[in-house]
Amino acid sequence: MAAQISPLLDHYLAEFARVQPQLPGADWVTEQRQAALKRFVEAGFPSNRMETWKYSDTRPLQKQPFELAPESTLSQADVEAFLLPELDCYRLVFVNGRLDPALSEVVDLGETAVSLASALNEPLTSLQKGLNSTLNGHGHALSDLNLAFAVDGAHIRLADNQVLDKPIHLLFVATPGEKAEDEAHMVQVRNLIELGKNSEATVIEHYVGLGEDAYFNDFVTEIRLADNARLKRCRLQEETGKAMQVGATHAVLGRDSHFHSHAVDLGGRWVRNDTVVGLQAEGAEVHLDGLYVPTGRQHVDNQTRIDHASPHCISREDYKGILDGGSRGVFNGKIIVHKDAQKTDSEQHSAALLLSGKAEVDAKPELEIYADDVKCAHGATVGQLDEQAIFYLQSRGLDAAAARNLLTYSFADELIQRVGIEPLRKRIERGLLARLPNAEQLQELL
Amino acid sequence: MLNISNLHARVEEKEILKGIDLEVKPGEVHAIMGPNGSGKSTLANVLAGRDSFEVTDGTVEFEGDNLLDMEPEDRACEGIFLGFQYPVEIAGVSNMYLLKAAINARRKHLGHPEIDAMDFLALIKEKIQLVKMNEAMLYRGVNEGFSGGEKKRNEILQMLTLEPKLVILDETDSGLDIDALKTVSDGINALRSPERAIVLVTHYQRLLDHVVPDYVHVLAGGKIIKSGGSELAQELEKKGYGWLGPASPDSVVSPEAVKSQRAEQGV
Numbered sequence: 054m055a056a057q058i059s060p061l062l063d064h065y066l067a068e069f070a071r072v073q074p075q076l077p078g079a080d081w082v083t084e085q086r087q088a089a090l091k092r093f094v095e096a097g098f099p100s101n102r103m104e105t106w107k108y109s110d111t112r113p114l115q116k117q118p119f120e121l122a123p124e125s126t127l128s129q130a131d132v133e134a135f136l137l138p139e140l141d142c143y144r145l146v147f148v149n150g151r152l153d154p155a156l157s158e159v160v161d162l163g164e165t166a167v168s169l170a171s172a173l174n175e176p177l178t179s180l181q182k183g184l185n186s187t188l189n190g191h192g193h194a195l196s197d198l199n200l201a202f203a204v205d206g207a208h209i210r211l212a213d214n215q216v217l218d219k220p221i222h223l224l225f226v227a228t229p230g231e232k233a234e235d236e237a238h239m240v241q242v243r244n245l246i247e248l249g250k251n252s253e254a255t256v257i258e259h260y261v262g263l264g265e266d267a268y269f270n271d272f273v274t275e276i277r278l279a280d281n282a283r284l285k286r287c288r289l290q291e292e293t294g295k296a297m298q299v300g301a302t303h304a305v306l307g308r309d310s311h312f313h314s315h316a317v318d319l320g321g322r323w324v325r326n327d328t329v330v331g332l333q334a335e336g337a338e339v340h341l342d343g344l345y346v347p348t349g350r351q352h353v354d355n356q357t358r359i360d361h362a363s364p365h366c367i368s369r370e371d372y373k374g375i376l377d378g379g380s381r382g383v384f385n386g387k388i389i390v391h392k393d394a395q396k397t398d399s400e401q402h403s404a405a406l407l408l409s410g411k412a413e414v415d416a417k418p419e420l421e422i423y424a425d426d427v428k429c430a431h432g433a434t435v436g437q438l439d440e441q442a443i444f445y446l447q448s449r450g451l452d453a454a455a456a457r458n459l460l461t462y463s464f465a466d467e468l469i470q471r472v473g474i475e476p477l478r479k480r481i482e483r484g485l486l487a488r489l490p491n492a493e494q495l496q497e498l499l
Numbered sequence: 500m501l502n503i504s505n506l507h508a509r510v511e512e513k514e515i516l517k518g519i520d521l522e523v524k525p526g527e528v529h530a531i532m533g534p535n536g537s538g539k540s541t542l543a544n545v546l547a548g549r550d551s552f553e554v555t556d557g558t559v560e561f562e563g564d565n566l567l568d569m570e571p572e573d574r575a576c577e578g579i580f581l582g583f584q585y586p587v588e589i590a591g592v593s594n595m596y597l598l599k600a601a602i603n604a605r606r607k608h609l610g611h612p613e614i615d616a617m618d619f620l621a622l623i624k625e626k627i628q629l630v631k632m633n634e635a636m637l638y639r640g641v642n643e644g645f646s647g648g649e650k651k652r653n654e655i656l657q658m659l660t661l662e663p664k665l666v667i668l669d670e671t672d673s674g675l676d677i678d679a680l681k682t683v684s685d686g687i688n689a690l691r692s693p694e695r696a697i698v699l700v701t702h703y704q705r706l707l708d709h710v711v712p713d714y715v716h717v718l719a720g721g722k723i724i725k726s727g728g729s730e731l732a733q734e735l736e737k738k739g740y741g742w743l744g745p746a747s748p749d750s751v752v753s754p755e756a757v758k759s760q761r762a763e764q765g766v
Contacts, residue, residue: 462591
């Protein structure tokens with residue numbers, strides 16, 4: 054077998070052998086890791102001959118062999134800029150993927166949110182059923198790479214009827230640490246969120262980085278909602294300008310459960326997100342909101358898949374992109390209404406605003422409907438700022454640049470408002486305004 | 500105040516204004532009437548500086564300055580206000596923000612400090628009474644989800660707040676019910692003063708019952724084919740635009756032709 058594989062894939066086999074002793078997990082985990090690594094090596098990096106990777110060339114990920122980012126410690130001052138000081142919340146801070154208890158704030162949280170690594174080390178846990186159970190064949194090779202190398206992550210588990218009193222802020226910080234010059238690091242995080250019946254939680258996944266070097270952040274978040282559970286999940290991606298991120302979210306929804314996802318991509322050089330939701334039981338409801346704001350040479354690819362597998366489920370999808378410079382955006386929204394999913398109610402909207410003639414977006418709705426009594430609507434728009442609206446604002450005395458900024462802000466506003474958590478919303482708005490030219494005068498809008 | 504001479508303008512390859520001459524003095528109210536496609540809205544937009552219209556000939560002076568050289572925002576800051584036929588909706592940007600930004604843009608242009616927050620609030624509360632708008636609408640997105648009438652009231656609110664020197668209202672009366680029309684008219688009348696000039700672009704004579712103009716001009720085929728006092732509007736209402744002869748953008752009717760036509764008809 055070794056003769057047939059490329060040196061690059063060979064590197065990952067060797068890397069696994071090198072780091073395996075430090076990876077957490079009882080024997081059953083090691084078996085899963087080995088199986089995942091085997092699948093990864095057989096499949097290789099995704100190729101853009103594959104339909105779902107058509108617009109995302111993974112060659113930037115293949116330019117260098119990545120080594121697992123080593124343990125590193127950061128001070129409170131290092132992470133200060135990424136905290137949400139006005140938010141009353143629990144906080145788990147992960148440095149290069151590993152929980153840093155000193156930076157975390159988990160008093161009173163008990164067993165509700167723990168380090169996945171510690172949970173994996175238990176000989177027999179409910180995790181054995183849970184880990185990697187939400188992918189249902191819809192994962193890709195880089196999610197297998199993640200399973201093989203995952204060092205840690207958050208394991209959030211709510212008991213039946215448990216309602217979390219405050220949001221949990223999961224902060225993932227990538228740092229070069231004492232990295233040798235010729236090394237490039239990968240961070241491998243795995244999160245598992247399991248909500249019991251009638252439970253409710255809000256989880257903020259926040260991805261950031263330090264330093265100037267390129268790194269690869271590969272994460273998977275698995276979500277399982279029992280009957281009538283409600284999860285609000287916000288993913289805020291503010292990686293550094295050279296970071297590559299591949300993130301996959303897989304959610305399985307039980308009867309009458311409710312999942313609202315807000316995904317915001319501000320940073321990163323090359324970013325790919327897969328969000329896969331299975332509406333597995335009657336009455337489940339999902340809302341996927343997404344905002345991506347690439348500029349310069351950034352590439353952001355959002356792939357979503359919603360399986361309506363049961364009757365009377367609701368899905369709402371609203372993705373918006375604001376693209377400047379020579380950036381590239383991709384949105385692919387796949388919705389599959391299975392044979393028995395009668396009374397499905399599904400709506401999908403995607404919109405992209407091109408601020409520059411060099412920016413490019415590929416947006417595609419993809420509907421497959423096998424049931425006959427369903428309501429499915431979708432729409433995709435791509436355009437520039439409305440000249441009439443610019444003129445309207447100019448005629449009230451605003452200069453052209455201010456008018457353009459105001460309208461760009463307005464385009465994103467509805468999605469940002471829906472995030473709801475004020476300190477987080479303000480951070481997103483500040484992040485958006487920071488990307489617009491001369492937007493200082495808009496500060497008072499916040 | 501405003502001096503338009505031989506103004507020609509086109510959009511893409513289509514010539515729409517074919518030589519407009521008009522002088523507006525402080526204190527005057529002018530009504531510009533005409534059938535659809537006659538160039539009324541184009542004239543209003545050209546005066547406010549919309550760049551999708553290209554001025555190919557002629558001059559426009561505002562208080563002695565060449566208006567056509569100025570950016571739209573500078574025209575606004577110099578005191579020109581255009582009330583839009585179709586006001587634009589801007590979600591997420593509150594009416595209050597826009598009003599304040601507009602006032603401060605003009606104050607900055609004139610070298611004044613930004614308006615005091617309390618003074619601003621007092622000003623808005625005073626003006627909103629005049630247009631009979633609910634205060635809650637101030638905190639909604641600009642025109643977001645407003646009805647047609649509410650949008651027009653909002654235009655009048657902006658106009659009253661900005662206190663421009665020259666007001667140009669582009670079909671602000673179109674589509675209004677009688678209550679809204681009265682409110683809009685009251686707003687316009689409240690602004691009439693010896694220092695201020697108002698140009699009403701309208702399709703209907705109805706508005707002119709409430710805001711009686713000093714002059715009425717009929718625009719057809721890109722030219723002013725007839726001018727008169729307020730009685731001209733009533734005559735038009737009675738007889739229709741057809742009375743002035745065929746008036747499509749492609750068939751310009753000269754004043755001479757109109758005169759002879761009127762003679763034939765015994766008017």
